[in-house]
Amino acid sequence: MNDFKEILDQYSWEEVQTKIYGASDQDVHRALNRANLTLNDFMALISPAATPYLEQMALKAQQITQRRFGKTIQLYAPLYLSNECQNICTYCGFSMDNKIRRKTLNNTELLLEAMALKSMDVNHVLLVSGEANKTVEINYFLNAIELLKPHFSQISIEVQPLEQEEYQLLQTAGVYAILVYQETYHREVYKKYHPKGKKSNFDYRLDTPDRIGRAGIHKIGLGVLLGLEDWRVDSFFTATHISYLQKQYWQTRYSISFPRLRPAEGSVAPNFHLSDKHLLQLICAYRLWNENLEISISTRENESFRDHIIPIGVTTMSAGSKTNPGGYVVDPQALEQFEVSDERDMETIKNQIRKMGYDPVMKDWESNYSGLVR
Numbered sequence: 001m002n003d004f005k006e007i008l009d010q011y012s013w014e015e016v017q018t019k020i021y022g023a024s025d026q027d028v029h030r031a032l033n034r035a036n037l038t039l040n041d042f043m044a045l046i047s048p049a050a051t052p053y054l055e056q057m058a059l060k061a062q063q064i065t066q067r068r069f070g071k072t073i074q075l076y077a078p079l080y081l082s083n084e085c086q087n088i089c090t091y092c093g094f095s096m097d098n099k100i101r102r103k104t105l106n107n108t109e110l111l112l113e114a115m116a117l118k119s120m121d122v123n124h125v126l127l128v129s130g131e132a133n134k135t136v137e138i139n140y141f142l143n144a145i146e147l148l149k150p151h152f153s154q155i156s157i158e159v160q161p162l163e164q165e166e167y168q169l170l171q172t173a174g175v176y177a178i179l180v181y182q183e184t185y186h187r188e189v190y191k192k193y194h195p196k197g198k199k200s201n202f203d204y205r206l207d208t209p210d211r212i213g214r215a216g217i218h219k220i221g222l223g224v225l226l227g228l229e230d231w232r233v234d235s236f237f238t239a240t241h242i243s244y245l246q247k248q249y250w251q252t253r254y255s256i257s258f259p260r261l262r263p264a265e266g267s268v269a270p271n272f273h274l275s276d277k278h279l280l281q282l283i284c285a286y287r288l289w290n291e292n293l294e295i296s297i298s299t300r301e302n303e304s305f306r307d308h309i310i311p312i313g314v315t316t317m318s319a320g321s322k323t324n325p326g327g328y329v330v331d332p333q334a335l336e337q338f339e340v341s342d343e344r345d346m347e348t349i350k351n352q353i354r355k356m357g358y359d360p361v362m363k364d365w366e367s368n369y370s371g372l373v374r
Helices: 004-008 013-021 025-032 039-045 048-069 107-119 138-151 164-173 187-193 202-206 208-214 231-248 276-289 303-309 346-355
Strands: 072-082 124-129 154-158 177-179 219-222 253-257 294-297 316-318 359-361
Touching (some): 004 202, 004 231, 013 231, 025 039, 025 048, 039 048, 072 138, 072 154, 138 164, 164 208, 177 253, 208 231, 219 231, 231 253, 231 276
Parallel strands (some): 219 253
């Protein structure tokens, strides 16, 4: 079995970029009229040639999403465990070289934050942490899950890459999904943004979804940090990665997120700009390419964009988010990982979703759609 590194190494970034920007109207038409889309079709749909067809893409994406997932949006909230980190990442507020006050939640603080989320009617929680391998590590995560499991129907995590055996422990502990972002698939550019720390190891991070898949985790979430490199090329490689994983771990569910680079302490400015129009194009392209893919939008995006995207292809949204450890009640003034754009509270967002004719799902989303593939 080839691993994804071998597949990635078969591509040239520049050749993929040339092919995307060279896509024609005919390529776009073919993709829009095909029942089962290929990666080449996805490439056409994210190309400049597809931009004039955005309205058609959005309408088709809306029809697919409603047929596949119904008129529902699952809501979740992040719970930041720690801003300790042993990496230098030039775009992140938690970067080791930032002179900030570090905070890791203890058991009491974890439960206080959990109760704050429960008061917001949150039932799906995403545990997030900086990458401090010696302090915020597998035993810390297992303890946090044991404390929080009685209070939430789903616990997902977004932390540093772990070993397969550690993912198996998380699976046994009841973790539902694990999110890991490659940030960028451009190997040389990756080194510039991650000059120090374990995260600087491109290949180890690239292999992480395989370790998660082999451990039998229910769902894997992928994505890149939009703004580090050409979003079209990075998104093609993300889709290629998902395609590979679906063939290898066919019982696993997959989700895609679209984090755009946001202001943060000591962070760099975006290297590539992704407009709202192009983000909409990208979301539609993913939905048309892969009907089963769950699509998540975070509070990085502004409220106007998030409201307009609800009918088009999104299945999951965060709401009421705080991106600092203890941000809900314990330590609201601690440094954020990045600035939130949509600052509306959970109830306001739920009401907006209802206003648009959709159901904001707070409890067991999957039980309502038993026909979904695991």
